[in-house]
Amino acid sequence: MTNDFEKLENLIVGCKKCTRLVSFRKKIAKEKRKQFINEKYWGKPITGFGDPKARILFVGLAPAAHGGNRTGRVFTGDRSSDFLYKCLYKAKLSNQPNSDHRNDGLKLRDIFITTALKCVPPGDKPTKKELNTCFKYFNKEIEYLENLKIVVALGKIAFDACIQFYKKTLQN
Ligand code: SF4
Numbered sequence: 623m624t625n626d627f628e629k630l631e632n633l634i635v636g637c638k639k640c641t642r643l644v645s646f647r648k649k650i651a652k653e654k655r656k657q658f659i660n661e662k663y664w665g666k667p668i669t670g671f672g673d674p675k676a677r678i679l680f681v682g683l684a685p686a687a688h689g690g691n692r693t694g695r696v697f698t699g700d701r702s703s704d705f706l707y708k709c710l711y712k713a714k715l716s717n718q719p720n721s722d723h724r725n726d727g728l729k730l731r732d733i734f735i736t737t738a739l740k741c742v743p744p745g746d747k748p749t750k751k752e753l754n755t756c757f758k759y760f761n762k763e764i765e766y767l768e769n770l771k772i773v774v775a776l777g778k779i780a781f782d783a784c785i786q787f788y789k790k791t792l793q794n
Pocket of ligand 1: 640
């Protein structure tokens with residue numbers, strides 16, 4: 623199953639299907655925010671992160687322009703994510719209280735975190751077409767989480783994406 627996640631991750635990271643979002647994520651990575659001017663931004667799609675055997679799933683909208691789009695990891699690099707990872711550590715769901723970038727040694731236990739859309743959208747507003755195009759990656763992530771019991775959706779778009787997934791699953 624880990625192998626499936628790795629293959630999916632490679633597919634997502636190389637994706638260029640939404641031309642508007644490809645341009646936007648690159649633009650942000652080039653222009654940068656002043657406080658991160660000396661950092662190399664990730665500037666590519668963000669994949670889900672965590673324990674493939676997780677029973678708990680957190681779903682957000684999309685990577686933040688100077689958070690995930692900078693650090694290369696979902697929910698990483700801004701204040702709300704600092705709070706989230708501290709809580710996960712306190713709940714013994716991770717091996718460290720901080721999430722700084724892709725290679726900081728963080729490991730999650732029993733939890734997987736992802737976003738409905740894998741690229742940062744301008745103004746946090748993806749189009750319906752972009753959401754639908756990206757939805758297949760989100761679907762696959764949920765499908766691979768075979769032990770899933772609890773889904774926490776953060777925001778309307780994330781919630782709708784989860785509902786859409788489960789509706790489809792029930793129909794099949
Ligand atoms: S939003 Fe999803 S489908 Fe669109 S370019 Fe990014 S990864 Fe690909």
